Amino acid sequence: MHRSLLLTLLLLGPAFAQDATEEAAPSAPVQYDIADDDIEGELRRATPVQTWALDDATTALLVEDHRVPIVELRLQFPAGSWSPWFQEAHVEEAWTLSNYDEAGELRARADALAADVTLWTRDTGSGLTVSCLKRDLPEAIALVKDILANTSYDADELKRAQQGQDIGWEGQIKDPAFRTKQAVARALYAEDDPRRAEFEEPDKVERDAARLAAARDTLVRLPGRAVGFAGDLTREEVEGIAQGLLPPADQAPVNLIAEFPPLNTDALGGEIVEPMKNLTQIYFAYFRDGLTWGDEDYATWLVADHVLGGHFFSRLYVALRHEGGETYGAYTQKFPGNEPAPYALATFTRADNLETTEQKLRDVLVTFHDGGITEEELSDAVGFFQGRQLFDLESPGQALGNALWELRNGLEPGFDQAMVDKAAALDVETVNAFIQRYYDPASFTMLTVQPEE
Amino acid sequence: MNLTLLAALALAPAALAQDDADPIEVTEDETEALEPAHPLTLETLDAEAGVVLASGDLDSGLHVSILSDPRMPVVATQMWVQVGSAHEAAAEAGFAHLFEHLMFGVTETYGKEAYSRHHTSHGGSENAYTAFDNTVYISEIGPAWHDQVLVFEADRIANLVLDEENLANEQKIVTEELRLRMENNPVARLISPALAALFGDHPYGHTPAGTKEDIAGADLELVKKFYEGYYHPGNMHLVVVGPVDPDATAARAQELFGQTAKERVEPPEVPLLSEWDFPDERIVLTEDLPPIKVAAMMYPGPTRTSEDYWAYRLMTEMLAGGELDRLREELVTERGKAVEAVTVAEELRAGSILAFASISLPFRFEGRAFKLLAQSRDAVGEGEWMSEEVLATAKRRLLREELERSYYAASMADAMGQAYAWQGDEHLALGGAAEAIDAVTLDQVRAAWDTYVTNAEPVELFVKKGKAQEVD
Numbered sequence: 001m002h003r004s005l006l007l008t009l010l011l012l013g014p015a016f017a018q019d020a021t022e023e024a025a026p027s028a029p030v031q032y033d034i035a036d037d038d039i040e041g042e043l044r045r046a047t048p049v050q051t052w053a054l055d056d057a058t059t060a061l062l063v064e065d066h067r068v069p070i071v072e073l074r075l076q077f078p079a080g081s082w083s084p085w086f087q088e089a090h091v092e093e094a095w096t097l098s099n100y101d102e103a104g105e106l107r108a109r110a111d112a113l114a115a116d117v118t119l120w121t122r123d124t125g126s127g128l129t130v131s132c133l134k135r136d137l138p139e140a141i142a143l144v145k146d147i148l149a150n151t152s153y154d155a156d157e158l159k160r161a162q163q164g165q166d167i168g169w170e171g172q173i174k175d176p177a178f179r180t181k182q183a184v185a186r187a188l189y190a191e192d193d194p195r196r197a198e199f200e201e202p203d204k205v206e207r208d209a210a211r212l213a214a215a216r217d218t219l220v221r222l223p224g225r226a227v228g229f230a231g232d233l234t235r236e237e238v239e240g241i242a243q244g245l246l247p248p249a250d251q252a253p254v255n256l257i258a259e260f261p262p263l264n265t266d267a268l269g270g271e272i273v274e275p276m277k278n279l280t281q282i283y284f285a286y287f288r289d290g291l292t293w294g295d296e297d298y299a300t301w302l303v304a305d306h307v308l309g310g311h312f313f314s315r316l317y318v319a320l321r322h323e324g325g326e327t328y329g330a331y332t333q334k335f336p337g338n339e340p341a342p343y344a345l346a347t348f349t350r351a352d353n354l355e356t357t358e359q360k361l362r363d364v365l366v367t368f369h370d371g372g373i374t375e376e377e378l379s380d381a382v383g384f385f386q387g388r389q390l391f392d393l394e395s396p397g398q399a400l401g402n403a404l405w406e407l408r409n410g411l412e413p414g415f416d417q418a419m420v421d422k423a424a425a426l427d428v429e430t431v432n433a434f435i436q437r438y439y440d441p442a443s444f445t446m447l448t449v450q451p452e453e
Numbered sequence: 454m455n456l457t458l459l460a461a462l463a464l465a466p467a468a469l470a471q472d473d474a475d476p477i478e479v480t481e482d483e484t485e486a487l488e489p490a491h492p493l494t495l496e497t498l499d500a501e502a503g504v505v506l507a508s509g510d511l512d513s514g515l516h517v518s519i520l521s522d523p524r525m526p527v528v529a530t531q532m533w534v535q536v537g538s539a540h541e542a543a544a545e546a547g548f549a550h551l552f553e554h555l556m557f558g559v560t561e562t563y564g565k566e567a568y569s570r571h572h573t574s575h576g577g578s579e580n581a582y583t584a585f586d587n588t589v590y591i592s593e594i595g596p597a598w599h600d601q602v603l604v605f606e607a608d609r610i611a612n613l614v615l616d617e618e619n620l621a622n623e624q625k626i627v628t629e630e631l632r633l634r635m636e637n638n639p640v641a642r643l644i645s646p647a648l649a650a651l652f653g654d655h656p657y658g659h660t661p662a663g664t665k666e667d668i669a670g671a672d673l674e675l676v677k678k679f680y681e682g683y684y685h686p687g688n689m690h691l692v693v694v695g696p697v698d699p700d701a702t703a704a705r706a707q708e709l710f711g712q713t714a715k716e717r718v719e720p721p722e723v724p725l726l727s728e729w730d731f732p733d734e735r736i737v738l739t740e741d742l743p744p745i746k747v748a749a750m751m752y753p754g755p756t757r758t759s760e761d762y763w764a765y766r767l768m769t770e771m772l773a774g775g776e777l778d779r780l781r782e783e784l785v786t787e788r789g790k791a792v793e794a795v796t797v798a799e800e801l802r803a804g805s806i807l808a809f810a811s812i813s814l815p816f817r818f819e820g821r822a823f824k825l826l827a828q829s830r831d832a833v834g835e836g837e838w839m840s841e842e843v844l845a846t847a848k849r850r851l852l853r854e855e856l857e858r859s860y861y862a863a864s865m866a867d868a869m870g871q872a873y874a875w876q877g878d879e880h881l882a883l884g885g886a887a888e889a890i891d892a893v894t895l896d897q898v899r900a901a902w903d904t905y906v907t908n909a910e911p912v913e914l915f916v917k918k919g920k921a922q923e924v925d
Binding site: 067068069070104107108110111112113114115117131132133136154156157160163164166167168169170171174175176177277278279280281311312313321322324325326327328329348349350379380383384385386387388389390391393394395396397 | 502524525526527565566569570573574575576577579593594595598621622623624625626627628629630632633636637638639640642741742743744745775776777782785786789792793812814842843846847849850852853856857859860861862921924
């Protein structure tokens with residue numbers, strides 16, 4: 001975090017955008033084989049994902065695209081920040097600092113390759129991504145193998161990681177956007193919920209190189225891992241590379257999979273005020289528990305959510321921005337997954353505008369709940385989802401990323417397309433019946449992060 | 454437009470040319486009918502892939518670039534206006550951005566929601582942003598719905614309705630945006646004072662957000678003058694990238710944008726950074742930061758049209774474009790004298806800024822922080838990264854980035870828009886810079902370092918934990 005703090009400080013002023021929808025949580029990536037005649041079928045890009053088993057524990061994937069001599073390799077392992085094992089074993093630093101060997105050789109090699117090498121972690125998975133010119137792939141593969149086998153960790157870098165973490169935490173708690181999410185997380189997640197961790201002061205960085213190497217080694221041997229390629233490669237080429245890229249798989253640790261306590265929904269319906277210093281705005285999150293991917297109403301929720309807060313002339317935007325200029329941004333934020341997570345209507349306004357804005361926010365929800373949506377709104381929402389499919393076909397890396405996302409979350413291939421198809425089959429009565437059930441204002445809690453008196 | 458029709462259009466002239474059995478007689482009447490429907494030039498960039506560029510100026514002065522690539526699934530459209538916050542008059546800080554918001558209002562033809570709804574009901578996206586040098590309106594949508602985007606764009610350039618009610622509403626909105634981006638966290642609060650201290654009276658001395666006072670002072674007359682004068686096709690560049698028919702799209706552009714009744718007002722020149730009088734004294738700011746101290750040295754650099762631009766660009770790429778940031782390696786990894794360090798290279802139309810910065814813990818005195826930074830900067834200047842191998846890698850990295858960009862219509866549109874806006878030639882974003890990049894030698898890179906770092910005086914900025922910056 002501290003590096004971006006510094007970079008932001010030194011940027012010569014941000015550009016200013018018309019539309020604040022970028023503030024909203026991004027939608028999940030999708031992989032489609034477009035069948036709808038309304039989409040330009042002639043121009044659909046068939047980006048089939050070839051999938052096969054490398055061994056009992058490893059899936060291989062390939063998206064071929066020979067337009068330009070670029071290749072992408074993605075390794076994915078089924079353990080992320082929500083895993084109790086991941087947290088206890090300090091896999092975050094064990095993995096992301098794997099390329100910080102004492103001699104500095106690994107990063108020097110990456111630098112010499114004209115490649116982008118990224119070690120990443122998410123909530124349900126971790127991985128490594130390399131993007132390079134095709135001619136640099138053999139060296140990139142050799143480097144990846146050495147990163148996975150590295151047992152030396154730069155002690156000074158680990159010390160700096162601790163310092164950076166401390167600084168980063170101090171910075172986060174001064175950021176109202178973080179404090180808003182933290183307050184919602186604390187309200188909904190039980191104290192022992194692994195998802196609370198990212199909103200609380202982090203544990204100390206593990207600095208024992210042997211422990212870190214062991215944790216990293218366990219990660220890369222987890223069954224359920226994947227090796228993916230995209231770009232200017234053939235199946236034959238990939239089969240030659242993929243075999244032997246990873247060490248043999250091993251048993252998963254017993255505490256790999258998280259158990260999530262139920263959300264604290266009993267407390268919903270009230271109000272929370274979070275005071276903060278040095279604010280000139282008030283930040284609102286009007287929240288409750290969201291749906292999961294497996295919920296039979298999930299597609300219906302996508303439609304309702306889109307109408308309520310998913311675009312520039314959504315109900316929230318019209319009421320709070322276009323009619324009265326209370327805010328620059330008003331939108332919904334959802335974090336769908338296999339477990340219920342927070343769902344919020346969010347906005348912000350100047351400090352002396354609390355009552356008007358809060359009332360408008362409440363009124364929008366009441367109107368939405370009581371009146372539902374129109375046929376036109378349903379049609380527009382479905383049109384949005386269908387048309388949006390084209391945007392996931394631009395690059396082979398997107399198709400690969402989508403497939404890997406489905407894999408690590410246990411979703412059927414084509415999950416998002418299936419949801420679009422389900423949405424397209426809805427009628428307005430079904431959607432409005434769902435809105436009546438789910439968008440009851442009594443189920444929502446109003447959180448405001450306000451200037452401290 | 455589907456591929457079959459596109460293929461038919463592309464093949465038709467070839468079919469006519471190959472057909473020797475039936476020579477075509479063209480009468481005088483038909484000669485007129487064969488007059489081109491647009492003044493743009495078509496160039497085939499990749500015959501096998503069917504990639505064609507149509508570019509040139511319309512009668513109205515609008516420059517148009519259409520990159521037809523049938524492999525892309527979506528069409529990106531960008532309208533680059535050669536006006537940004539750097540062109541605002543005194544007491545009009547934030548006008549360019551306020552005006553950008555107003556461009557999404559009612560026109561004589563369409564209601565306020567029409568443009569947005571067209572996009573969202575077909576899965577598209579639309580937005581705009583205001584930067585120092587340009588304001589850019591962006592759209593992405595499936596090809597079936599692209600033509601209407603051009604219709605909307607032409608309409609709001611010619612027929613925007615400006616009224617007090619909408620102006621008042623947008624003044625409130627942009628003020629909320631200003632608060633969001635500039636006031637409510639420690640780093641945001643530093644941006645305005647840092648810019649003001651660094652640039653002084655230079656047009657880059659205030660952010661595109663402007664000031665609340667100036668935004669509140671905007672009136673309808675001034676706004677209309679802005680629209681009539683600056684939002685003239687002669688100050689604009691239309692970029693279209695995606696699976697479109699280049700000829701038909703060019704003709705459509707001529708039809709929609711080819712005429713104007715407006716009188717162009719040229720935006721004022723922005724002083725070059727290389728000629729600007731930057732402060733001699735170190736700038737010191739405080740803010741309610743985490744317990745750190747930040748020391749930065751900033752060096753003005755060349756414009757994109759400077760002779761040594763590519764040498765400079767490759768120098769910055771070699772310095773920090775890859776996995777290793779040479780300053781960080783020197784100051785942090787090897788010497789352990791800071792918690793973090795970074796090299797930042799930013800480009801503006803009137804010049805570049807190269808900054809070396811360190812983050813230290815609170816015990817580090819100001820003078821010592823700068824001394825260490827200067828030592829590491831000098832050590833970097835003597836470093837092994839100035840080698841043929843590293844130069845070759847930097848060139849390969851720029852090539853890779855260009856190739857990766859070619860997947861995405863929006864990225865290509867952005868690169869083309871910027872290349873034309875700052876260098877006068879969109880071809881530079883389409884492989885046109887390859888020769889210039891390839892020709893850069895190590896000696897030229899060394900010369901760029903000497904010119905812009907060794908023999909230059911930096912502006913120094915120091916930030917430490919203290920009282921939060923006051924906001925109005």
